[in-house]
Amino acid sequence: MTENGCEHRERVLTMDTMNPNIKRVEYAVRGPIVQRAVQIERELKMGVNKPFTEVIKANIGDCHAMGQKPITFFRQVLALCSYPDLLEDSKFPEDAKSRAHRILQACGGGSLGAYSTSQGIEMIRQDVARYIERRDGGIACDPDNIYLSTGASDAIVTMLKLLVSGEGMSRTGVMISIPQYPLYSAALAELGAVQISYYLDEDNCWSLDINELRRALQEAKKHCIPRALCIINPGNPTGQVQSRQCIEDVIRFAATENLFLMADEVYQDNVYAEGCKFHSFKKVLFEMGPEYSEKVELASFHSTSKCYMGECGFRGGYMEVVNLDPEVKVQLTKLVSVRLCPPVPGQALLDVVVNPPQPDEPSYDTFIKERSETLATLAEKANMTQEILNQVPGIKCNPVQGAMYTFPCIHLPPKAILEAKEKGQSPDMFYCMKLLEEKGICLVPGSGFGQRDGTYHFRMTILPPKEKLKIVLAKIKEFHQHFTDQYS
Amino acid sequence: MTENGCEHRERVLTMDTMNPNIKRVEYAVRGPIVQRAVQIERELKMGVNKPFTEVIKANIGDCHAMGQKPITFFRQVLALCSYPDLLEDSKFPEDAKSRAHRILQACGGGSLGAYSTSQGIEMIRQDVARYIERRDGGIACDPDNIYLSTGASDAIVTMLKLLVSGEGMSRTGVMISIPQYPLYSAALAELGAVQISYYLDEDNCWSLDINELRRALQEAKKHCIPRALCIINPGNPTGQVQSRQCIEDVIRFAATENLFLMADEVYQDNVYAEGCKFHSFKKVLFEMGPEYSEKVELASFHSTSKCYMGECGFRGGYMEVVNLDPEVKVQLTKLVSVRLCPPVPGQALLDVVVNPPQPDEPSYDTFIKERSETLATLAEKANMTQEILNQVPGIKCNPVQGAMYTFPCIHLPPKAILEAKEKGQSPDMFYCMKLLEEKGICLVPGSGFGQRDGTYHFRMTILPPKEKLKIVLAKIKEFHQHFTDQYS
Ligand SMILES: Cc1ncc(COP(=O)(O)O)c(C=O)c1O
Ligand SMILES: Cc1ncc(COP(=O)(O)O)c(C=O)c1O
Numbered sequence: 006m007t008e009n010g011c012e013h014r015e016r017v018l019t020m021d022t023m024n025p026n027i028k029r030v031e032y033a034v035r036g037p038i039v040q041r042a043v044q045i046e047r048e049l050k051m052g053v054n055k056p057f058t059e060v061i062k063a064n065i066g067d068c069h070a071m072g073q074k075p076i077t078f079f080r081q082v083l084a085l086c087s088y089p090d091l092l093e094d095s096k097f098p099e100d101a102k103s104r105a106h107r108i109l110q111a112c113g114g115g116s117l118g119a120y121s122t123s124q125g126i127e128m129i130r131q132d133v134a135r136y137i138e139r140r141d142g143g144i145a146c147d148p149d150n151i152y153l154s155t156g157a158s159d160a161i162v163t164m165l166k167l168l169v170s171g172e173g174m175s176r177t178g179v180m181i182s183i184p185q186y187p188l189y190s191a192a193l194a195e196l197g198a199v200q201i202s203y204y205l206d207e208d209n210c211w212s213l214d215i216n217e218l219r220r221a222l223q224e225a226k227k228h229c230i231p232r233a234l235c236i237i238n239p240g241n242p243t244g245q246v247q248s249r250q251c252i253e254d255v256i257r258f259a260a261t262e263n264l265f266l267m268a269d270e271v272y273q274d275n276v277y278a279e280g281c282k283f284h285s286f287k288k289v290l291f292e293m294g295p296e297y298s299e300k301v302e303l304a305s306f307h308s309t310s311k312c313y314m315g316e317c318g319f320r321g322g323y324m325e326v327v328n329l330d331p332e333v334k335v336q337l338t339k340l341v342s343v344r345l346c347p348p349v350p351g352q353a354l355l356d357v358v359v360n361p362p363q364p365d366e367p368s369y370d371t372f373i374k375e376r377s378e379t380l381a382t383l384a385e386k387a388n389m390t391q392e393i394l395n396q397v398p399g400i401k402c403n404p405v406q407g408a409m410y411t412f413p414c415i416h417l418p419p420k421a422i423l424e425a426k427e428k429g430q431s432p433d434m435f436y437c438m439k440l441l442e443e444k445g446i447c448l449v450p451g452s453g454f455g456q457r458d459g460t461y462h463f464r465m466t467i468l469p470p471k472e473k474l475k476i477v478l479a480k481i482k483e484f485h486q487h488f489t490d491q492y493s
Numbered sequence: 494m495t496e497n498g499c500e501h502r503e504r505v506l507t508m509d510t511m512n513p514n515i516k517r518v519e520y521a522v523r524g525p526i527v528q529r530a531v532q533i534e535r536e537l538k539m540g541v542n543k544p545f546t547e548v549i550k551a552n553i554g555d556c557h558a559m560g561q562k563p564i565t566f567f568r569q570v571l572a573l574c575s576y577p578d579l580l581e582d583s584k585f586p587e588d589a590k591s592r593a594h595r596i597l598q599a600c601g602g603g604s605l606g607a608y609s610t611s612q613g614i615e616m617i618r619q620d621v622a623r624y625i626e627r628r629d630g631g632i633a634c635d636p637d638n639i640y641l642s643t644g645a646s647d648a649i650v651t652m653l654k655l656l657v658s659g660e661g662m663s664r665t666g667v668m669i670s671i672p673q674y675p676l677y678s679a680a681l682a683e684l685g686a687v688q689i690s691y692y693l694d695e696d697n698c699w700s701l702d703i704n705e706l707r708r709a710l711q712e713a714k715k716h717c718i719p720r721a722l723c724i725i726n727p728g729n730p731t732g733q734v735q736s737r738q739c740i741e742d743v744i745r746f747a748a749t750e751n752l753f754l755m756a757d758e759v760y761q762d763n764v765y766a767e768g769c770k771f772h773s774f775k776k777v778l779f780e781m782g783p784e785y786s787e788k789v790e791l792a793s794f795h796s797t798s799k800c801y802m803g804e805c806g807f808r809g810g811y812m813e814v815v816n817l818d819p820e821v822k823v824q825l826t827k828l829v830s831v832r833l834c835p836p837v838p839g840q841a842l843l844d845v846v847v848n849p850p851q852p853d854e855p856s857y858d859t860f861i862k863e864r865s866e867t868l869a870t871l872a873e874k875a876n877m878t879q880e881i882l883n884q885v886p887g888i889k890c891n892p893v894q895g896a897m898y899t900f901p902c903i904h905l906p907p908k909a910i911l912e913a914k915e916k917g918q919s920p921d922m923f924y925c926m927k928l929l930e931e932k933g934i935c936l937v938p939g940s941g942f943g944q945r946d947g948t949y950h951f952r953m954t955i956l957p958p959k960e961k962l963k964i965v966l967a968k969i970k971e972f973h974q975h976f977t978d979q980y981s
Contacts, residue, residue, distance in 0.1 A: 014748055014749075014751060014788045014789070015751060016790065016816075016818050017656075017720055017721070017751055017752065017753040017790055018655060018656060018720075018753055018790060018817065018818055018821050019818050019820070019821060020818070020820045020821065020824075022658065022720070023655050023656070023658065023821055023824065024654060024655055024656070024657050024658045025658060027654065027655055027824055027827075027828055028824065030827060030828060030831060031827075032827055032830045032831050065608065067601060067607050067608045068606070068607075069601060069602040069604035069606040069607040070601030070602045070604075070607035070608065071602065072602055073602070075604060075606050080575050080576040081576055083575040083576065084572040084573075084575040084576035084579060085572075087568050087571040087572040087575055087838075088568040088569055088571065088572035091572060094584075096582075112806070113555060113557060113558030114557040114558045114559065114560055114561070116557035116558075116563060116806070117806045117807065118556070118557040118563050118802075118803060118804040118805060118806045118807060119555050119556075119557040119558035119805060119806050120553065120555045120558065120798075120805040120806060121806065155643055155808070155832075155836070156832070156833065158831070158832050158833055159832065162832075166512060166515065166683075167506060167511050167512055167515055168505075168506060168511070168512070169512050170510065170511065170512045170513060187831075188831060191831040192831070195654075195828075195831075232505050232506075232510070233505070260502055261502075263502060263503060263505055264505065265505040265506055300502045301502070302504065302505055302506060310608075314606075315606060316606040317606060317607060317608040317833070317834075318600070318604070318605045318606045318607050318608060318609065318834070318836065318837030318838070319605065319606060319836060319837065319838060320643070320833075320834075320835075320836040320837075328504075329506065330504050330506055330507050330508070332507070332508045333506050333507065333508065333511055336508075336511065336515055336516065339518060339519075339520055340515055340518060340683075342520045343518060343520050343646070343675075343676060343679040343680070343683075344643075344644070344646050344647065344650075345644065345646060345805070345808075346805075346806070346808075347808075348643070348806065348807060348808040348836040348838070348839060349806030349807065349808075350575075350806070350807060350836070350838045350839075351836060351838075
């Protein structure tokens with residue numbers, strides 16, 4: 006080996022040498038369909054002729070991108086925090102100013118530009134704790150158990166990181182629902198943990214069946230050490246809202262089976278169906294008495310990205326940990342300190358989300374109006390989506406009780422399945438790709454979320470504006486009928 | 494096993510069961526000294542009597558927290574982007590408005606609240622590419638090689654993640670300087686990779702010695718597979734600025750030894766010493782001709798957290814990859830998509846950092862004035878720090894050529910070392926803890942960054958305002974003399 010040049014140099018980082026866990030990661034929400042959609046948009050811009058004039062994206066829960074308007078008060082506070090000279094400006098309401106002032110006082114040097122403590126600004130964690138207490142009817146919440154995060158994604162991955170250990174047969178297993186939000190499978194793949202799939206019950210509105218949990222767990226015990234159970238409620242991609250009874254059963258199951266509970270509750274304000282109500286795992290756990298509330302380990306997650314605010318770009322979020330081993334908590338705090346801190350503008354936004362205008366404040370009426378309008382529109386769109394899709398022969402759709410998605414079952418003719426397989430595509434990918442090419446509608450195939458073998462689905466958000474959503478639904482209807490004719 | 498309660502439940506997540514790699518992570522910059530500093534601040538507030546009235550923190554490169562003012566133009570643009578109603582406001586300069594307008598047009602739904610593409614907003618990546626081209630005297634930069642990130646920390650960890658594989662003797666080894674910025678050791682511990690330490694040459698202004706690289710590499714080859722070489726330039730915690738010659742030598746070494754280069758250049762604008770200049774690895778690589786520029790794999794990192802802007806809280810940053818295997822690039826893009834996207838306000842901030850006011854624009858003069866004042870003050874403080882510390886018998890300090898830190902060598906009397914060891918503390922931790930308790934000055938012990946055995950250091954930032962910095966330096970001087978007397 007000489008140091009004169011590098012004629013014989015080979016690439017260091019190739020598919021053969023790279024981290025094999027990364028290869029196993031999949032993330033369909035931004036997969037090939039979306040890449041093709043972006044390409045088609047470029048083609049349209051360049052004047053290429055298509056049977057449609059725009060691509061409508063119903064693939065990702067990205068509210069503002071779909072035209073949802075931000076809450077005025079939140080943005081006023083963020084502008085004031087970003088450029089505090091505006092605190093002198095009479096155009097801003099006093100409550101926005103006092104919120105901004107309070108946030109800035111809690112920032113290093115009075116600036117959003119300072120790093121915060123790694124766990125998140127203490128005052129904001131206190132505000133989060135009070136928000137949780139109000140939400141849960143007074144059950145106590147300790148700000149020391151709150152960790153602010155870079156969106157919920159960050160906190161979820163951090164918690165999984167702590168939980169995962171072992172090799173071979175003693176690898177950690179983590180139970181996740183199928184269909185699931187693919188962050189979970191991706192994180193488990195990256196960490197080299199075992200994914201334990203439990204299937205939601207499509208015939209019962211995607212409810213969670215304890216017998217199915219038990220089945221999945223027993224089977225998994227043969228080849229890994231199950232240690233955690235993840236639940237998404239309200240559900241993504243399935244839109245169900247779990248009953249209080251079901252949550253109790255899940256907690257009892259986790260208690261008996263010694264599982265760490267991870268409750269993804271980022272859609273906690275997105276509940277539309279009559280008779281449905283959001284129940285936090287924390288609240289139910291504490292209502293079950295000290296036998297549970299003092300023992301079962303729980304991490305629950307929330308985010309600024311969903312609900313009525315839909316502020317995805319700010320990457321705000323938090324996790325609450327309950328019954329976490331104090332020594333492990335020290336480790337968690339150390340771990341998050343390596344990345345320094347979550348984005349401070351996202352922390353500021355979270356603060357106003359958990360501490361919005363009060364009835365005696367000038368911004369209250371506007372805030373309530375904006376929030377209720379957004380939630381009412383979402384409820385209306387949830388209903389419309391399910392109604393129209395269920396009119397299509399060959400499409401079967403559960404009620405969209407909550408969250409922002411529907412995950413209808415689609416009947417595909419055997420000839421279509423065959424053609425897909427010949428192309429090496431999953432049949433629902435084949436279907437969605439055709440829908441995109443022919444109608445300009447961008448959805449995500451069910452295979453990206455997981456589904457029972459031999460069934461096919463797609464995930465669609467209810468987020469496009471009402472008039473566009475109608476078009477999307479009409480086009481899907483048209484397409485599905487044509488597709489069915491074509492392949493039968 | 495029954496499902497009636499959980500009397501026999503044990504904690505799932507304990508020190509025994511948690512991910513053992515996390516246990517190995519260390520992160521001194523926010524370690525026990527800082528925790529004690531926060532405690533002391535609380536005690537002061539509660540009226541506890543101390544030999545000082547405030548804790549001065551010189552432990553972390555957090556500019557705004559230390560009183561550095563944000564650049565007005567940047568904050569105006571951020572306020573406009575957060576609350577676009579302000580675009581109608583005549584108080585904002587036209588150039589700030591046009592930047593904000595342009596950024597919003599590149600955001601989904603015209604809102605900072607939409608997720609961006611995972612690699613970062615395309616227009617901003619184009620602006621970054623043009624910035625790099627200007628910086629590097631016209632050497633081409635492809636926006637497709639730019640990945641926006643959540644601070645530089647995020648991109649550094651992501652790149653390491655891809656690079657790490659193997660078990661036992663075939664584990665990946667990554668070369669890092671000692672002293673180092675502890676993000677590197679922490680990330681390698683978390684990933685289960687082997688840290689290969691090469692020592693910077695303290696006697697030569699912390700320069701990088703190729704013979705030392707060679708020594709470290711040869712030794713490491715016995716027990717791991719070395720695959721990457723990390724360099725921090727300008728250096729943290731050591732404040733050195735590498736010469737062009739040295740960078741060339743490093744590139745040649747990486748070429749011959751088949752190492753992937755990671756260049757941490759977050760302090761690229763922080764160069765103070767006469768005769769020193771920042772040379773980007775990218776530029777030097779390309780000036781060495783196609784034999785190198787077409788072969789050596791390089792990832793370089795930048796951030797909005799340092800330089801003259803010091804906007805740490807926004808968590809903005811980017812990485813440029815050069816000669817990355819196209820298939821690996823697809824994997825990288827997939828990997829970053831799991832976390833959805835970097836914070837959009839941080840992306841917006843990065844955009845104005847790489848595309849600041851131009852000479853014909855209204856905000857130009859103020860921008861230049863603010864920038865030069867900040868950099869001039871930093872240069873002055875760099876000089877002052879080194880001069881005063883070198884006057885203290887028993888403290889030896891290299892010139893602070895760049896970055897924001899000094900890492901002086903401190904002579905500790907054998908009796909102090911003994912007492913520290915009896916307490917189970919590293920001697921420099923013992924020293925820094927005493928300094929904190931007696932003088933209220935918060936520094937980080939050298940052991941948190943690594944140092945040659947038997948030598949002791951501390952890291953101190955040059956960020957406190959000039960008058961406070963003088964106090965800090967005077968107190969250190971006093972303390973060191975007293976400490977030396979006490980223990981000899
Ligand atoms: C169920 C669920 N969890 C977590 C997330 C992550 O959201 P964020 O990281 O933006 O908070 C999402 C985003 O769609 C989600 O649907
Ligand atoms: C050398 C070096 N690299 C990376 C970082 C990370 O900075 P950030 O994640 O805020 O961009 C720092 C922060 O101090 C640093 O000193």
